[in-house]
Amino acid sequence: MTAWSIADVARMSGVTSRTLRHYDDVGLLPPAYVAGNGHRYYEEPQLLRLQQILLMRELDVGLREIQAVLDSQADRVSVLREHHARLLAERDRIGTLARTVARTIADLEEGENEDMARINRPENLFEGFTPDPEMEAEVRERWPAAYEESRQAVEGMDPSTTEEWQREVTAQMIRFAEFMAAGTPAADPAVQAEVDVHYRGVCRFWTPNAEAYKGLAATYVEDPRFRENFDRITEGLAPYLRDAMAVYADARLS
DSSP, X not given: OOOEEHHHHHHHHOOOHHHXXXXXXXXXXXXXXXXXXXXXXXXXXXXXXXXXXXXXXXXXXXXHHHHHHHHHTOOHHHHHHHTHHHHHHHHHHHHHHHHHHHHHHHHHHHTTTSOOOSSOOOTTTTTTOOOOHHHHHHHHHHOHHHHHHHHHHHHTOOHHHHHHHHHHHHHHHHHHHHHHHTTOOTTSHXXXXXXXXXXXXXXXXXXXXXXXXXXXXXXXXXXXXXXXXXXXXXXXXXXXXXXXXXXXXXXXXX
């Protein structure tokens, strides 16, 4: 039977090698065999199982649920039916995201012939956005308890609370942009006071330690979607916020 290396499977599926190793560690997707040099190899049954895992992950099924379904050979139709409601909720989120983009386009078109300020102020710049799947996978691997805590908090928010939170996030990013435009150092007490507000806002969903908070800060720069949205407020905001959060983590969380 044909076998594929972990690198081959990662390339074919778009799942990182690190995630595949995690799936093996938790017993969700063991390889067909491990060679003498320690390299994992996968055969057709494992690829089919991975396909089913990815399908259920698309439906936001948790890893434990996925393993229970696959190992027990439970009725997968009932699992799909259970998560149909989540798809409907996702449809609504996409609609919200589309309206967010439409508002941003309208704001930009309205200002094309005007002398626009360096700091833009769309009210709901971040409305409708969710973390990138690769980033979510890394958070689940590195901080599983924090991920579950955050997921439960987000799911417990009603639409009006979510919209209010998104407005608060955008308003705070504008305040950071104003500090940056004024040349205020990231370590300045006023900036650090705003970072403290940011940290307490994050703690509504999960409580990061110094390493995790720095990791979140790095994500703002490294994840294209986050960085693009910060740049819409003002260019260079993401690195400025990352530096300010790193100062805070070293001083207050270490």
